[in-house]
Amino acid sequence: MVDASGERVADVVVRGGLVAEVGPDLAVPRGATVLEAGGCLVSPGLVDLHTHLRQPGAEDSETVETGARAAALGGFTAVVAMPNTDPPVDSAAVALEVLALGEGAMCRVAVAGAITMGRAGERLAPMGELASLGVRLFTDDGTGVQDGAVMRRALEYARGFDVTLAQHCEDEALARGGHMHEGEWSSRLGVPGIPAEAEEMMVARDIALTRLTGGRMHFLHLSTARSAALVAAAKAEGLAVTAEVTPHHLTLTHAELAGYDPVFKVNPPLRVQADVAALRAACGDGTLDAVATDHAPHAPERKDDTLDAAPPGMLGLQTALPVVLGALCGSAGNGAGGDGGGRHAAPRHGAPAMTRAAVLGLLSWRPARIAGLARDQGGDQGGPIEPGAPGNICVIDPAATWEVDPVRLASRSRNTPWAGRAMTGQVRHTLFRGEPVVVDAEAQR
Amino acid sequence: MTRPAAMAGAARTTAPVVVRSGELSKGGRRHLLSVAELGAEGIEEILEVSDAFVEVGRRSIPKVPSLRGRTVVTLFAEQSTRTRLSFETAAKRLSADVLSFSVDTSSVKKGESLRDTVETVAAMGVDAFVVRHTSAGAPAAVARWVDASVVNAGDGWHEHPTQALLDCYTIRQVLAERSGRPSQGAGTGCFVGLRVAIVGDVRHSRVARSLVLALGALGAEVTLVAPGSLLPPSLEGWPVTKVSYDLDAVLPHVDVCYLLRLQSERGAGAFLPSVREYSAWYGLTSRRAALLGDGALVMHPGPMNRGVEIADDVAALPQSLVLRQVSNGVAVRMAVLFMLLGQVGSGGAAPDLAPTLAPTPGTVPGA
Numbered sequence: 073m074v075d076a077s078g079e080r081v082a083d084v085v086v087r088g089g090l091v092a093e094v095g096p097d098l099a100v101p102r103g104a105t106v107l108e109a110g111g112c113l114v115s116p117g118l119v120d121l122h123t124h125l126r127q128p129g130a131e132d133s134e135t136v137e138t139g140a141r142a143a144a145l146g147g148f149t150a151v152v153a154m155p156n157t158d159p160p161v162d163s164a165a166v167a168l169e170v171l172a173l174g175e176g177a178m179c180r181v182a183v184a185g186a187i188t189m190g191r192a193g194e195r196l197a198p199m200g201e202l203a204s205l206g207v208r209l210f211t212d213d214g215t216g217v218q219d220g221a222v223m224r225r226a227l228e229y230a231r232g233f234d235v236t237l238a239q240h241c242e243d244e245a246l247a248r249g250g251h252m253h254e255g256e257w258s259s260r261l262g263v264p265g266i267p268a269e270a271e272e273m274m275v276a277r278d279i280a281l282t283r284l285t286g287g288r289m290h291f292l293h294l295s296t297a298r299s300a301a302l303v304a305a306a307k308a309e310g311l312a313v314t315a316e317v318t319p320h321h322l323t324l325t326h327a328e329l330a331g332y333d334p335v336f337k338v339n340p341p342l343r344v345q346a347d348v349a350a351l352r353a354a355c356g357d358g359t360l361d362a363v364a365t366d367h368a369p370h371a372p373e374r375k376d377d378t379l380d381a382a383p384p385g386m387l388g389l390q391t392a393l394p395v396v397l398g399a400l401c402g403s404a405g406n407g408a409g410g411d412g413g414g415r416h417a418a419p420r421h422g423a424p425a426m427t428r429a430a431v432l433g434l435l436s437w438r439p440a441r442i443a444g445l446a447r448d449q450g451g452d453q454g455g456p457i458e459p460g461a462p463g464n465i466c467v468i469d470p471a472a473t474w475e476v477d478p479v480r481l482a483s484r485s486r487n488t489p490w491a492g493r494a495m496t497g498q499v500r501h502t503l504f505r506g507e508p509v510v511v512d513a514e515a516q517r
Numbered sequence: 518m519t520r521p522a523a524m525a526g527a528a529r530t531t532a533p534v535v536v537r538s539g540e541l542s543k544g545g546r547r548h549l550l551s552v553a554e555l556g557a558e559g560i561e562e563i564l565e566v567s568d569a570f571v572e573v574g575r576r577s578i579p580k581v582p583s584l585r586g587r588t589v590v591t592l593f594a595e596q597s598t599r600t601r602l603s604f605e606t607a608a609k610r611l612s613a614d615v616l617s618f619s620v621d622t623s624s625v626k627k628g629e630s631l632r633d634t635v636e637t638v639a640a641m642g643v644d645a646f647v648v649r650h651t652s653a654g655a656p657a658a659v660a661r662w663v664d665a666s667v668v669n670a671g672d673g674w675h676e677h678p679t680q681a682l683l684d685c686y687t688i689r690q691v692l693a694e695r696s697g698r699p700s701q702g703a704g705t706g707c708f709v710g711l712r713v714a715i716v717g718d719v720r721h722s723r724v725a726r727s728l729v730l731a732l733g734a735l736g737a738e739v740t741l742v743a744p745g746s747l748l749p750p751s752l753e754g755w756p757v758t759k760v761s762y763d764l765d766a767v768l769p770h771v772d773v774c775y776l777l778r779l780q781s782e783r784g785a786g787a788f789l790p791s792v793r794e795y796s797a798w799y800g801l802t803s804r805r806a807a808l809l810g811d812g813a814l815v816m817h818p819g820p821m822n823r824g825v826e827i828a829d830d831v832a833a834l835p836q837s838l839v840l841r842q843v844s845n846g847v848a849v850r851m852a853v854l855f856m857l858l859g860q861v862g863s864g865g866a867a868p869d870l871a872p873t874l875a876p877t878p879g880t881v882p883g884a
Contacts, residue, residue, distance in 0.1 A: 255750065255751050255753070258750065259750050259751040259752065259753070260754055261654065261675055262653040262672070262674030262723060263654070263673070265750055267750070332658065373630060373632075376632060377631060378631060378652035378658050379652065379653065379654045379658075380653070381631075381652065
């Protein structure tokens with residue numbers, strides 16, 4: 073068993089949706105369902121800060137139901153649904169709709185609200201009203217708030233509601249028209265690029281605005297070494313900033329685009345090997361607080377187009393755990409590490425291996441806190457696993473191997489960058505509010 | 518490069534086509550998507566085959582039956598006159614059936630996807646797609662979607678392989694003539710150490726990308742000359758010897774001065790203050806042409822902006838090869854189509870260059 077309080081060997085009894093007993097060699101209560109976990113890690117359920125569920129508006133790509141099923145299969149017991157739906161989550165009505173859709177889902181569906189109306193970057197969305205519905209994270213994700221004055225007002229206004237603003241850092245003036253990282257491969261392939269500086273300039277600006285306003289800022293999907301360095305400096309200064317990184321930015325580089333395969337088109341774009349190495353190191357040294365999937369389903373008919381026409385984004389929920397364990401622990405592994413093809417970053421490149429507990433922290437209890445879902449924040453996520461705690465648990469077999477078959481994923485879309493790759497490490501069981509929603513890697517509903 | 522005819526009806530594969538360097542030469546070639554796939558050996562092979570088709574072009578009836586019964590589609594999703602006509606002429610001189618298809622990109626966006634369009638055309642039984650598209654990588658996507666051979670006729674800023682091949686062919690032909698030897702069998706030794714300046718909008722030029730790769734593979738010393746805003750963001754992996762911002766300093770030391778077309782919208786203030794300023798610094802004026810060494814060649818892929826990147830009287834100089842590039846283009850494209858489609862069975866078969874003087878029985882109506 074692994075949680076924020078450390079590692080130990082124990083049995084867990086869950087009853088009535090709550091953890092009833094934790095300890096070695098517990099007796100099996102009469103009539104209980106027994107889930108074997110020999111050789112496995114028992115962790116608080118994972119929490120994804122960054123999930124695109126596409127509902128309302130793009131139900132052909134994903135729905136709350138299918139996305140939550142993919143999440144449960146990936147070990148997640150909570151996801152934060154991004155607000156860039158159609159219509160976007162810039163009103164109570166849409167937030168309530170998504171929350172209602174999440175009621176019967178296989179994991180908790182928290183909702184992030186937009187910072188500005190229509191995510192247009194001009195007028196503030198009703199943060200107070202949305203916060204009263206339980207929204208704790210606000211972002212215009214998909215685009216960054218371009219106008220520094222608007223962002224300043226948003227940070228100031230948000231202070232009164234105990235909410236966090238989350239920024240998609242991308243300076244549109246520099247990034248506009250780009251389809252991949254600007255550098256060696258974009259130049260060779262003749263594809264308009266997005267320079268690393270398009271991200272870094274907004275990270276730097278928002279750190280300055282956090283300082284100016286005393287606000288609280290979360291940086292979404294950081295992709296460059298210098299972004300991580302900026303965040304490290306802001307933290308050293310004592311500013312209230314947190315940051316996340318995706319599994320794919322910890323493993324893949326722009327060289328994946330050599331064949332123009334749109335499945336590797338993602339925003340922010342896959343960067344260079346040195347960025348991958350720096351982001352891994354930043355996970356290890358505490359600069360980065362969470363790994364978030366940026367699960368971004370796109371229907372095959374839209375994704376399978378020319379590189380410039382295809383929308384950015386890739387699936388992540390069902391592959392995040394093995395990919396991240398492989399990248400950061402080296403204990404489990406996946407196609408990302410030393411597969412002989414030389415296209416992927418080697419495990420632990422330039423950084424010491426992290427413990428499994430530390431990696432699970434990046435995937436569970438630390439993002440739970442950023443999302444405002446931790447127990448002492450009135451939530452039910454992120455552990456620790458102790459009597460009286462909510463029964464949100466995932467059981468991970470770190471040695472199990474499996475192959476990613478896009479057709480067999482629970483998502484309605486198939487745009488996984490890991491198609492056909494062997495993964496080491498698999499979520500064996502997931503308990504959500506005490507219910508075994510995933511047993512032996514199969515969804516139970 | 519040979520593809521048995523039976524494969525045309527095989528089930529479509531959705532797996533990405535992995536094309537490794539060298540695979541396209543010596544009988545294994547299916548597509549021509551990038552010069553990078555060819556290597557020096559593959560380029561030399563195409564130049565040698567082109568010699569035979571240049572000879573065909575000099576006949577009174579410049580047509581051979583090599584691709585009789587084969588169907589070539591030119592799928593152009595971008596304005597083009599010369600490349601399209603050149604490919605269609607090449608295919609017709611090889612006796613292939615030619616279908617001409619213009620994709621109006623806006624109507625594709627409104628309705629049918631490029632994939633559906635391509636698969637629909639492929640379902641009619643097509644042996645090769647010649648693809649011109651505004652999107653870099655579009656020919657690679659077409660190659661993923663259909664079984665037919667795909668020839669990249671220019672994709673976005675990426676590559677224009679047959680342009681680079683015809684440019685290399687033209688250089689080799691002229692240098693062979695000067696040395697008094699036939700270009701046939703001349704190899705590619707003439708490129709080793711050849712000093713070539715490529716001048717202009719390298720950043721947005723598919724011609725430049727293909728030409729740099731071809732010349733680099735053949736051992737030439739390539740200098741890029743351009744204003745900073747028209748150079749690519751990175752030159753990592755480019756076989757380029759030097760980058761210069763000073764055309765006057767470069768011109769006395771080159772054997773070939775290759776001018777790129779400047780698209781007029783680049784001069785609207787975004788990349789350049791004005792076309793006039795570009796012309797003043799980077800245009801090959803008569804004064805600058807006089808700086809060139811004796812015998813240095815002037816080339817341009819066309820269409821030329823006279824008075825912008827090349828002065829009218831410079832274009833008319835004897836060492837200007839612009840029209841020769843165009844006429845060689847047909848022969849080189851014949852070679853490419855023939856090598857992709859013509860050698861049914863084992864590789865290495867000599868082209869069937871018997872003259873086509875009369876309709877063959879299979880083409881007589883009602884036969």
